[in-house]
Amino acid sequence: MVKSLMVKVSPVTGKAVEVEKPQKADAIPDGAITSPMQGMVLAIKVKVGDKVAAGDIVAVIEAMKMQNEIATPHGGTVQKILSFEGEVVTNGDVILVVSPQ
Secondary structure, three states, rough: OOOEEEEOOOOOOHHHHHHHHEEOOOOOOOEEEEEEOEEEEEEEOOOOOOOEEEOOEEEEEEEEOOOEEEEEOOOEEEEEEEOOOOOOOOOOOOOOEEOOO
């Protein structure tokens, strides 16, 4: 998977940040945590390599001025993060991948 470097101005903090944006996956990988709605990613609460348990909050998405916490349905290790803070995602977009325990 090829990564592209982008410079974005975070609408949350107002600061310019450099992010490596992985290309979108062609298929939904096993263990994918997807967005249940369209909205802006306000926070990614985990890093690659973090261990998570079922029900842990891994991201926060703002939709219609409401903050929605995204919980992982299964425990495991965070393998990939395919989104970044300030990005607008749509229903079904993969936010991150957690390998099952």
